[in-house]
Amino acid sequence: MEQSPDTHHDLMAWLRLEQTPGVGNESARRLLARFGLPAQIFAAGHAALSEVVTPRLAKALLASPSDFQQQLDKTLAWQEQPDNRILTLADADYPRALLEIPDPPLMLYVKGRAALLGAATIAVVGSRNATVQGIRNAEQFSASLSSAGLCISSGLAAGIDAAAHQGGLTGPGSTIAVIGTGADIVYPARNRNLAHLIAGGGCIVSEYSLGTPALAPNFPRRNRIISGLAKGVLVVEAAAQSGSLITARMAAEQGREVFAIPGSIHSPLSKGCHQLIRQGAKLVESAQDILEELQLQSITLSAQTKSRGVTKETSDVGLLKEISFDPVHMDMLASRTGIDIASLATELLSLELNGQLEALPGGYYRRLA
Structure with a gap:
């Protein structure tokens, strides 16, 4: 898109x-x-400038400025490249x-x-070192919310963020990635392909x-932008000192709703969510809970919210009956089952390959379905 001299001059001043x-x-x-x-x-x-800022x-x-x-x-x-824009505080299209x-x-x-950037949005955030179940929850919640027309904002980090973007891309709501680098850099590099998909079907903003x-x-x-664009923030998994709690705090300060998915009392990645719930965050078990809390149009959750490849008949019989959602050691299973x-x-x-349980460090296992 060719810039007029006035537009060029305005951008030059903003950039300076x-x-x-x-x-x-x-x-x-x-x-x-x-x-x-x-x-001006x-x-x-x-x-005149020294009346507003320091003389220095x-x-x-x-x-x-240099360079x-x-x-x-x-x-x-x-x-000038297709689909690239710069919005300033004075731009009419700057997100309200x-x-x-x-x-x-x-x-x-x-x-x-x-x-x-002007769409109804939900932020979905969580740990970079997420569990298999956490990744599934992030993707499934985001897919369901996107199918209801809500855009998913997150930070393009590994783990929960990446899963949230992938889920958002499956529905009409799509996704926004708010990044902490220049818009011409993809970080982490492992998310390069995902970033290309988001640039094509959603948007990347910095x-x-x-x-x-x-x-x-x-x-x-940049977390204040992730939450600022959204009506609420969903924390999927977070350790006690997780950066996701910063996003949740910013959301609360901005007057946004905070939601959290509970987990096992034994999991370090549940402690941050439980802490938020104690502080007043809404406990959610489905995307429907979020839609109802925000008084948005309800949806019927699809089969996406069910674990892949698992049926009631297979999940209620045999060895899987001895494995709960809390971690259990292999030796204990051997003792119980003989x-x-x-x-x-x-x-x-x-069972792990079928997606019915997750192997944890130290010989522990926990049920997923």
Whole structure:
């Protein structure tokens, strides 16, 4: 899309404001409130700027950022590519939901279907080191919510995030990936194929300038966008110190609903969810619970919510009856059933391959269906 001279000039001013060292979202918003658009900020003198920010920052604003022309050229070239857009706080298409949060991003780099940023959205987050059941829950809940027309927002991380995006892509609601790098970088690299699918059927969004690498502080910060775009946040699995709890806290501060899926009292990845539930998060067992809580149109959960390849007849007989949803050690199973270890190992492997149980470290197993 060819840029008009005025549009080019406006983007240049916004990018310069973003790139000025020491200017964060808060100081940028103060400057915008005082002077108007970024071009008017840079037209102001040092004395006027110093009434809003420190004299040192005023001096930085009046000096061109280092390598600015190179960053501008890269940004303009990126924006020319199909389905790439840059939205600023002054853009009419900037998502209204983000204008409601305390710290809206100055600029959004969007790749894919930018219209999804205005859709009814549910955030689905959780552990990077998720269990098999956690992955299934994330994908199945997201697929059901997407089939009801809700967009799924998450962070493109490994584990729960990736499963949530995959589930979201199966329905009309689709998915939004909010990333902690520049929009021209895929992190983690293992999610490259998934990122391409999201760019084609959903959208990828970042507040960070092009070329920004994976820096640890950026990931907790982007969580406010994941929750800010959404009506509520579903935490699928989370350890007691999980970053997902940061997203849940931000959601509560933003006035969004917080939902959590309970799990085994023995699982470290259930402790974060249980903590949220004790603090007032809504306990949910199905996507329907979320839709009802948000007073959205109800749906009939499909066979996607049932474990793959498992029937009532197979799940209620034999060895599987001795395995609960809490972990049990192989030796205990041998004691209960009288089956020798070699035969037991064979049967356990068969059940695992059928998706009926999960093998845990240390010789433990737990039931999935």
